[in-house]
Amino acid sequence: MTSVDLEIKRPRSHLVYVLSQNPVSLVAIFGFGLILFAALFGPVVAPYDPLATNAAEALKAPSWDHWFGTDQLGRDVLSRVLTAARLDLMISFAAVTLSFFIGAGMGSCAGYFGGWFDAISGRIIDTIMAFPLFVLAMGIVAALGNTVENIIYATAIINVPFYARVARAEAAIRRNSGFVQAAKVAGNTDFRILAIHVFPNSLPPMAVQASLNMGWAILNAAGLSFIGLGVRPPTPEWGIMVAEGANFIISGEWWLAIFPGLALMLTVFTFNLLGDALRDIIDPRQRT
Amino acid sequence: MSDVSFPLISIQNLTVSFSTRNGFVKAVSNVSFDLSRGETLGIVGESGSGKSVTSYALMGILDSNGTIDGGKIEYSGMNLRSANEKQMREIRGREISMIFQNPRSALNPIRKIGLQIEDVLRAHCIAVGADARRRAIDLLDKVKIRDPAKRFHSFPHEISGGMCQRVVIALALACSPKVLIADEPTTGLDVTTQKAIMDLIKELGEDQGLSTILITHDLGLAANYCNRVVVMQHGEVIETGGVNSLFRNPSHPYTRALVDATPRRTGIVRELLPKNDPRHSQPEPRPSSSTRSHPLLIVDGLTKEFLDVRSLGWMPWRNNNAIRTDRIFRAVDAVSFELHEGESLGLVGESGCGKSTTSMMVMRLLDLDQGTIQLAGEDIGSVPSTRFARHRARPNLQFVFQDPTESLNPRFTAMRCIADPLLQLGRLSRRSEIKARVEELANLVQLPDSLLSRFPHQLSGGQKARVGIARAIALNPKLLILDEPTAALDVSVQAVVLNLLVDLRAQLGMSYLFVSHDLNVVRLLCDKVMVMQAGRIIEQGPSSKVMNTPKTAYTRQLLASSLEPPHASFRQEIAQ
Numbered sequence: 001m002t003s004v005d006l007e008i009k010r011p012r013s014h015l016v017y018v019l020s021q022n023p024v025s026l027v028a029i030f031g032f033g034l035i036l037f038a039a040l041f042g043p044v045v046a047p048y049d050p051l052a053t054n055a056a057e058a059l060k061a062p063s064w065d066h067w068f069g070t071d072q073l074g075r076d077v078l079s080r081v082l083t084a085a086r087l088d089l090m091i092s093f094a095a096v097t098l099s100f101f102i103g104a105g106m107g108s109c110a111g112y113f114g115g116w117f118d119a120i121s122g123r124i125i126d127t128i129m130a131f132p133l134f135v136l137a138m139g140i141v142a143a144l145g146n147t148v149e150n151i152i153y154a155t156a157i158i159n160v161p162f163y164a165r166v167a168r169a170e171a172a173i174r175r176n177s178g179f180v181q182a183a184k185v186a187g188n189t190d191f192r193i194l195a196i197h198v199f200p201n202s203l204p205p206m207a208v209q210a211s212l213n214m215g216w217a218i219l220n221a222a223g224l225s226f227i228g229l230g231v232r233p234p235t236p237e238w239g240i241m242v243a244e245g246a247n248f249i250i251s252g253e254w255w256l257a258i259f260p261g262l263a264l265m266l267t268v269f270t271f272n273l274l275g276d277a278l279r280d281i282i283d284p285r286q287r288t
Numbered sequence: 289m290s291d292v293s294f295p296l297i298s299i300q301n302l303t304v305s306f307s308t309r310n311g312f313v314k315a316v317s318n319v320s321f322d323l324s325r326g327e328t329l330g331i332v333g334e335s336g337s338g339k340s341v342t343s344y345a346l347m348g349i350l351d352s353n354g355t356i357d358g359g360k361i362e363y364s365g366m367n368l369r370s371a372n373e374k375q376m377r378e379i380r381g382r383e384i385s386m387i388f389q390n391p392r393s394a395l396n397p398i399r400k401i402g403l404q405i406e407d408v409l410r411a412h413c414i415a416v417g418a419d420a421r422r423r424a425i426d427l428l429d430k431v432k433i434r435d436p437a438k439r440f441h442s443f444p445h446e447i448s449g450g451m452c453q454r455v456v457i458a459l460a461l462a463c464s465p466k467v468l469i470a471d472e473p474t475t476g477l478d479v480t481t482q483k484a485i486m487d488l489i490k491e492l493g494e495d496q497g498l499s500t501i502l503i504t505h506d507l508g509l510a511a512n513y514c515n516r517v518v519v520m521q522h523g524e525v526i527e528t529g530g531v532n533s534l535f536r537n538p539s540h541p542y543t544r545a546l547v548d549a550t551p552r553r554t555g556i557v558r559e560l561l562p563k564n565d566p567r568h569s570q571p572e573p574r575p576s577s578s579t580r581s582h583p584l585l586i587v588d589g590l591t592k593e594f595l596d597v598r599s600l601g602w603m604p605w606r607n608n609n610a611i612r613t614d615r616i617f618r619a620v621d622a623v624s625f626e627l628h629e630g631e632s633l634g635l636v637g638e639s640g641c642g643k644s645t646t647s648m649m650v651m652r653l654l655d656l657d658q659g660t661i662q663l664a665g666e667d668i669g670s671v672p673s674t675r676f677a678r679h680r681a682r683p684n685l686q687f688v689f690q691d692p693t694e695s696l697n698p699r700f701t702a703m704r705c706i707a708d709p710l711l712q713l714g715r716l717s718r719r720s721e722i723k724a725r726v727e728e729l730a731n732l733v734q735l736p737d738s739l740l741s742r743f744p745h746q747l748s749g750g751q752k753a754r755v756g757i758a759r760a761i762a763l764n765p766k767l768l769i770l771d772e773p774t775a776a777l778d779v780s781v782q783a784v785v786l787n788l789l790v791d792l793r794a795q796l797g798m799s800y801l802f803v804s805h806d807l808n809v810v811r812l813l814c815d816k817v818m819v820m821q822a823g824r825i826i827e828q829g830p831s832s833k834v835m836n837t838p839k840t841a842y843t844r845q846l847l848a849s850s851l852e853p854p855h856a857s858f859r860q861e862i863a864q
Binding site for chain 2: 017021177178179181182183184185186187188189190192197200201
């Protein structure tokens with residue numbers, strides 16, 4: 001297929017402008033860089049082996065040797081937090097990607113074509129939404145088995161409704177708009193209109209949704225691990241680390257739970273901020 | 289009566305600027321005018337001339353990024369610039385009231401219209417309780433809403449656009465203000481409704497001794513309803529004067545160009561262009577008449593019915609008997625016409641008369657219920673609209689949409705927009721060929737190549753209209769349907785676009801089906817005109833015949849409602 005000047009010019013000045021208008025976006029991008037760095041190079045830069053136990057060093061408070069202290073088995077908390085970033089990010093990214101594509105496909109078709117497909121997909125989504133989502137995820141993982149893939153599937157399924165609803169609303173607004181009619185007159189088939197004209201225009205709100213969702217997905221994965229589903233010890237994972245560390249807070253060893261908890265919080269916070277930044281950058285109407 | 293020489297509102301050297309991402313932009317600079325008691329002042333100008341911003345500055349309702357940089361705004365001797373928000377709130381509504389452009393968006397959609405009027409009365413402590421209700425009904429009666437006690441309980445979506453504007457006027461007049469600012473009060477309303485609304489504003493103004501500022505782009509409106517007119521361009525006042533002397537004898541070339549660009553009942557399309565345009569004196573090109581005899585489009589008995597949802601009530605499941613015929617609303621009723629090759633046919637009517645439905649059916653974007661449509665001898669009416677995108681007749685049947693902004697994909701550049709039909713239906717496959725063709729088309733519609741890489745929101749209204757036209761003619765269609773292609777444009781841009789359409793028709797030998805509410809515009813482009821009312825064609829014939837000797841009362845009413853500015857009769861002598 002041919003394509004004429006499909007590449008949209010993204011002048012650097014636009015990025016600079018968006019960031020100067022909203023410095024918080026810069027914080028978000030910086031935080032995202034940090035998380036990405038931890039995910040890519042965490043195991044390399046970690047000062048200790050995250051799985052190596054050392055009974056002599058158990059439950060040591062943060063010090064120059066162990067910045068985040070050590071846990072009950074003498075494992076370095078900093079190394080474990082850094083190493084866990086990759087697994088947590090991978091789970092949530094895979095889950096979000098999966099739910100993005102399923103939700104966008106389902107929602108866009110429902111919004112654009114309407115009719116029986118809209119009715120059926122709408123009821124499926126209502127059914128999913130009728131459950132407490134975390135309990136549904138627990139049920140799915142418990143039923144399918146305790147593996148990382150199943151956490152991904154469970155997280156993806158409970159997030160599909162959010163994407164489907166946004167995509168459906170965005171497609172339904174544009175179904176009868178002038179440029180869609182114009183595209184029909186220009187000889188585009190319905191599926192092509194949906195893919196080339198309607199869906200790209202619903203990307204800004206979808207991108208915001210995806211970014212917010214990354215935060216939820218990470219929380220969800222960590223939450224499942226926290227209650228003992230999904231990732232199993234001794235694999236470093238923020239949820240398990242918080243769960244294990246929680247036992248020691250009463251006896252004063254706060255660092256076990258606080259540092260992975262902070263990592264979790266900062267990641268969710270960053271993704272929430274990133275959503276707004278992303279919308280400003282993607283939306284062509286922001287450009288003048 | 290108080291001293292007439294002392295103006296009610298006096299604006300002197302007003303300067304307003306907005307901070308945008310490209311730095312400060314001056315929207316209004318050095319604007320001065322006075323409004324006397326009982327006077328109707330028109331502020332006339334095209335979009336972006338700063339006429340609305342001036343009135344917003346006066347009301348103290350500028351957007352948060354706008355600031356008044358200098359000048360004086362006085363209301364009966366009081367300096368409004370130094371007034372605080374509390375004082376301004378008292379003045380707004382009680383002393384100075386405003387009517388906005390879109391009446392439907394000015395009303396709260398989930399509150400009964402009568403209650404909305406009561407709210408205003410209560411907010412300004414004019415009336416409470418049963419008294420407020422009585423006065424609200426009085427007000428509805430005053431703006432000539434029939435059966436006001438019943439209409440009190442209507443919601444905005446249950447009444448027509450013209451009625452909504454009447455309610456908005458009632459709201460504006462609720463506190464008996466001294467000044468009424470009407471910002472394009474009739475844009476988007478039909479000509480007959482426009483006349484009724486303007487007559488109402490005029491009558492109420494005279495009754496209550498109101499001073500009115502009428503902001504409009506329509507010279508005909510200003511000429512017929514104002515005492516004095518201020519002409520604005522690029523944020524500056526370029527001319528002020530009494531309505532008769534100003535339009536008959538405009539001293540500024542811009543005013544003259546505006547007067548000339550307004551379509552009238554006589555004259556040809558070339559005369560709309562400014563004097564210095566080389567095409568002004570050229571004859572109007574006509575398509576070659578040799579092929580005229582072949583009918584290109586034959587529409588016979590075209591009918592479309594919609595189920596009237598409102599008549600089902602709010603519990604449609606109760607109506608379990610089959611849908612009765614009286615619940616069916618016939619939007620298009622047995623419409624038949626013929627369009628020959630190289631000919632242009634106008635379709636005129638007010639909103640809701642079915643002209644858009646007709647054009648959508650001929651365009652094959654909407655399925656028809658009865659009748660046939662033949663294009664160049666081929667039956668296209670029986671092809672379902674969902675299958676028509678790939679039909680072989682598709683390239684011959686193209687459309688220019690009413691709203692140039694809405695009909696362009698906001699994520700596509702102008703280049704990509706124009707290339708869309710070429711990619712889908714054109715036989716060009718190489719990138720360079722398509723690019724060359726798009727540039728050729730841009731040249732044809734006089735769109736500079738440098739604009740092709742821009743997004744729609746970076747283009748002006750006229751430029752967007754050109755992109756829309758370029759896209760429609762990309763495949764060399766035989767028939768082009770134009771649905772009010774200039775309704776959203778300024779008169780000077782409309783003049784250029786209409787001339788462009790005339791040139792293109794001659795160059796490419798297309799036929800036009802021109803849909804519009806404005807007989808004066810249709811007449812300029814079309815040989816034949818059809819007048820449509822309530823889904824039927826009530827009159828058709830050659831343009832000049834329909835315009836000069838209308839057969840039906842409705843056509844006569846349409847013609848009488850369209851306002852035009854007085855001719856600048858001595859302009860030739862003055863120009864010399």
